[in-house]
Amino acid sequence: EKVMRRTLVITCSVLCFFALASEAHAQRTVTSGTSGFEQIQRGVASIGLENMLLVHSNSAAHPDIPETDRTSLHASYAGGLYFRYFVMNNLSIGVSLGVLYQLNQETISSDDVSATTERSDLGFIGFLTANYYLRLGNSLFFNPGIGLGGLYATRTLPSAEGGDLVTQVKVYGGAARIDLGFTFFAGRHFSLHAGPQVVMRIGAEQPESENDEDVDSASFFTVDAGFEVGLAYTF
Numbered sequence: 001e002k003v004m005r006r007t008l009v010i011t012c013s014v015l016c017f018f019a020l021a022s023e024a025h026a027q028r029t030v031t032s033g034t035s036g037f038e039q040i041q042r043g044v045a046s047i048g049l050e051n052m053l054l055v056h057s058n059s060a061a062h063p064d065i066p067e068t069d070r071t072s073l074h075a076s077y078a079g080g081l082y083f084r085y086f087v088m089n090n091l092s093i094g095v096s097l098g099v100l101y102q103l104n105q106e107t108i109s110s111d112d113v114s115a116t117t118e119r120s121d122l123g124f125i126g127f128l129t130a131n132y133y134l135r136l137g138n139s140l141f142f143n144p145g146i147g148l149g150g151l152y153a154t155r156t157l158p159s160a161e162g163g164d165l166v167t168q169v170k171v172y173g174g175a176a177r178i179d180l181g182f183t184f185f186a187g188r189h190f191s192l193h194a195g196p197q198v199v200m201r202i203g204a205e206q207p208e209s210e211n212d213e214d215v216d217s218a219s220f221f222t223v224d225a226g227f228e229v230g231l232a233y234t235f
Contacts (some may be wrong), residue, residue: 082096
């Protein structure tokens with residue numbers, strides 16, 4: 001009888017220990033089941049707006065001219081319409097077409113004089129993109145993506161003759177972008193998008209006419225990193 005009682009006490013003690021351990025472990029464990037939309041279904045489409053702005057300014061002493069300052073400004077904007085279609089759950093293929101504007105300005109100034117040179121691009125840029133939506137919870141998704149496309153613009157340059165005269169050249173080439181943004185679905189038909197973007201452009205510039213002898217053909221490669229925001233209607 002004493003052996004049975006001792007066995008019963010030991011068994012109850014072991015069961016209580018594991019029960020308390022399981023309860024403590026459950027209090028330290030994050031479980032599934034956050035609220036909000038869980039996925040974007042295949043066949044869903046969305047149309048929206050996107051905008052990316054980058055501004056960089058720098059001012060320093062001119063390295064070659066004493067007592068002279070050099071100030072540079074670089075501004076880039078890309079924005080337009082896009083359309084996305086989900087070919088699989090959470091996987092979308094999209095196409096976008098937007099306006100591209102870029103300004104490069106340099107000012108050299110001293111106590112007596114100041115001179116500014118300016119170069120600007122104005123045109124169009126488009127991409128074919130693919131994004132995968134990773135659910136974070138509460139209708140928020142991380143949607144990394146990549147895109148390939150092209151651009152066409154008119155570049156305005158200072159004329160070789162000097163003064164206020166300018167020369168215009170054609171700019172065209174390919175483009176690629178990396179999307180590291182997030183999308184929040186405020187409702188079944190409305191979403192907000194924001195996040196960092198990296199846009200790479202490679203191409204060439206050529207005179208608009210064969211008779212323009214001031215500008216030689218040249219290639220270019222640029223990388224812009226900025227923050228993109230947008231909104232979309234889903235149907």
